[in-house]
Amino acid sequence: MEEFLDQFNAYPLVQKIIGFGVVVAVLAAGFWFVLYSPLSTDIQSAESKLAEKVEKRQKLQQLKESQKKIKDRIEELESEIVVAEDKLPSSAQIPRLLKLLHEKAKTAGLEIQDFTRMTNNQKEYYVEIPVSMKLAGNYGELMSFFQFVERMNRIVNFKNLSLSRSDDNKGAAPGELVVDTTATTYRYKESN
Numbered sequence: 001m002e003e004f005l006d007q008f009n010a011y012p013l014v015q016k017i018i019g020f021g022v023v024v025a026v027l028a029a030g031f032w033f034v035l036y037s038p039l040s041t042d043i044q045s046a047e048s049k050l051a052e053k054v055e056k057r058q059k060l061q062q063l064k065e066s067q068k069k070i071k072d073r074i075e076e077l078e079s080e081i082v083v084a085e086d087k088l089p090s091s092a093q094i095p096r097l098l099k100l101l102h103e104k105a106k107t108a109g110l111e112i113q114d115f116t117r118m119t120n121n122q123k124e125y126y127v128e129i130p131v132s133m134k135l136a137g138n139y140g141e142l143m144s145f146f147q148f149v150e151r152m153n154r155i156v157n158f159k160n161l162s163l164s165r166s167d168d169n170k171g172a173a174p175g176e177l178v179v180d181t182t183a184t185t186y187r188y189k190e191s192n
Contacts, residue, residue, distance in 0.1 A: 083153075094129055094185070094187060097154060097156075097185060098115075098117065098131060101131070101133075101149070101156070101183065102115055104145060104148045104149070105133075105135055105145050108137070108141045108142075108144040108145040108148070109137055109138075109141040109144075110135040110136065110137035110141050110142065110145055111135065111136040111137060111176075112133075112134075112135055113134040113135065113136055113178075114132060114133065114134035115131065115132075115133055115134075116131065116132045117129070117130075117131050117132075118130040118131065118132055118182070122189070123189065124189075125188070125189055126186050126187065126188055126189050127186065127187050127188075127189050128184050128185075128186055129184065129185050129186065129187060130159075130182050130183070130184045131182065131183045131184070131185075132181075132182055133179070133180075133181050133182070133183050134178065134179070134180045134181075135178070135179045135181075136166055136176045136177065136178045136179075137176060137177065138176060138177065139177060142177055142179060146158075149183075154185060155185060155186050156183055156184070156185045157183070157184045157185075158181045158182070158183055158184075159181065159182045159184055160180075160181060160182050161179065161180075161181040162179070162180045162181070163177060163178070163179055164177070164178050164180075165177065165178070166178045
């Protein structure tokens with residue numbers, strides 16, 4: 001080892017510095033090619049994969065949020081459909097409605113002189129179902145009946161309403177009010 005040190009000391013300082021520089025350059029180049037370059041490539045690849053995953057996660061989060069909004073809107077629309085079906089039901093519910101109107105008129109104390117279902121009127125999206133009604137009773141009974149109809153979820157309109165005092169000839173007790181009207185309800189016209 002002393003021999004090596006003697007030979008090394010024999011070289012001029014400039015050659016020692018150049019030799020040291022060459023050794024450092026060789027070590028740096030080895031480090032670059034063996035360790036740094038492959039690791040750098042792996043890091044860049046990992047970063048690009050991470051960016052893709054982050055982007056996918058953001059898209060999934062946006063889809064999840066929009067899916068929740070869509071589900072909420074579907075639930076809202078379904079509840080609106082239930083309310084609309086209450087107001088504009090299918091044909092199967094019409095007899096029940098007419099029976100309910102008839103019973104409520106009786107319950108209110110009205111005398112039903114006429115309760116006749118008339119011919120349906122076909123419209124583009126719905127069907128009008130008119131019922132000719134002639135009811136007799138006092139003011140309170142009539143108001144009770146109309147208030148009941150007003151509170152119903154179903155759409156029922158009264159058209160051609162005429163109000164008169166009864167005579168002995170009309171079948172009602174003298175002095176009672178006689179209402180002659182057409183009650184119209186509606187149902188959804190199902191597509192063929």
